[in-house]
Amino acid sequence: MNTITVKAYAKINLGLNVCGRYPNGYHEVKMIMQTVGIYDELKVEKIPEGILLTTDSGELPADENNLVYKAAKLMKENYPIKEGVRIHLTKNIPIAAGMAGGSTDAAATLKAMNELFDLKIPREELMEKSVTIGADVPYCVLGGTALAEGIGEKLTVLPPAPSCYVLVAKPDINVSTKYVYEHLDAEGVKHHPDIDGMRASIEAGDLSGIISRLENVLEVVTVPAHPVIDLIKQRMLALGADGSLMSGSGPTVFGLFTDKEKAEKAFEAAKAENLAKHLFLTTLI
Numbered sequence: 001m002n003t004i005t006v007k008a009y010a011k012i013n014l015g016l017n018v019c020g021r022y023p024n025g026y027h028e029v030k031m032i033m034q035t036v037g038i039y040d041e042l043k044v045e046k047i048p049e050g051i052l053l054t055t056d057s058g059e060l061p062a063d064e065n066n067l068v069y070k071a072a073k074l075m076k077e078n079y080p081i082k083e084g085v086r087i088h089l090t091k092n093i094p095i096a097a098g099m100a101g102g103s104t105d106a107a108a109t110l111k112a113m114n115e116l117f118d119l120k121i122p123r124e125e126l127m128e129k130s131v132t133i134g135a136d137v138p139y140c141v142l143g144g145t146a147l148a149e150g151i152g153e154k155l156t157v158l159p160p161a162p163s164c165y166v167l168v169a170k171p172d173i174n175v176s177t178k179y180v181y182e183h184l185d186a187e188g189v190k191h192h193p194d195i196d197g198m199r200a201s202i203e204a205g206d207l208s209g210i211i212s213r214l215e216n217v218l219e220v221v222t223v224p225a226h227p228v229i230d231l232i233k234q235r236m237l238a239l240g241a242d243g244s245l246m247s248g249s250g251p252t253v254f255g256l257f258t259d260k261e262k263a264e265k266a267f268e269a270a271k272a273e274n275l276a277k278h279l280f281l282t283t284l285i
Helices: 067-078 101-116 123-130 137-142 177-182 195-204 207-212 219-225 228-238 260-272
Strands: 003-021 027-047 051-055 084-090 145-150 154-157 165-170 243-246 253-257 278-283
Touching: 003 101, 003 137, 003 195, 003 243, 027 101, 027 165, 027 195, 027 278, 051 067, 067 084, 067 101, 067 123, 084 101, 101 123, 101 137, 123 137, 137 145, 137 154, 145 195, 165 228, 165 260, 195 207, 219 228, 219 243, 228 243, 228 253, 228 260, 253 260, 260 278
Parallel strands: 051 084
Antiparallel strands: 003 027, 027 084, 027 145, 145 154, 165 253, 165 278, 243 253
């Protein structure tokens, strides 16, 4: 095998809590991560030497500042890979959206090179090494439904969340994760999401219990800075979503629908209204 093409799936946070801050400045989080059916595509090809990265996105660097490049470098430095790789990244996941677009591209690179070079590295080992690239990368290697703790690298696999339809809207703004965490008063947060209750609902297959516990503590920073996020949330609920939430540090908002027809009508209405620059109707993966 000389070429492999893989999909890199986005994530949303069904619940995101910040429990405190470590002495090194990192925040201690507790969150429920969930893969959704929006994905980038990576074509990875063997070449004689080096790492060559290209992308169809004009917004992304195609050098060592890209997490895909860092992932390829990590593989070449840690494992017996004599050849180089050419990687072409086709972007579909919005950039700076709170959906782990860069992290999932890095995770897909690790998995693709593992397969392309027949390295047979266990998934757990890839997850362990990948945290040096970014805190969300181990989860993206894992995928599915998971509880993430620590800085996001301590992962507990959960049963698949009950199936539903997901309307995803990313407004035409970018939000810096660094800015959001720097402006979060972790000690002063008055209300914390019920992550334990969310986990119990997932384990019980109780979709209504999940929807009733949708909460993201980072909204206290991002929403006042970008009120459009709350406007999109309220519009999704008005269009029939059973629940709506900001993903990650934002600005992406998602709505969960139990009814397919209602979800499709909401998607068409959101498109007609130009509710957001990027709109997707998808499912949980």
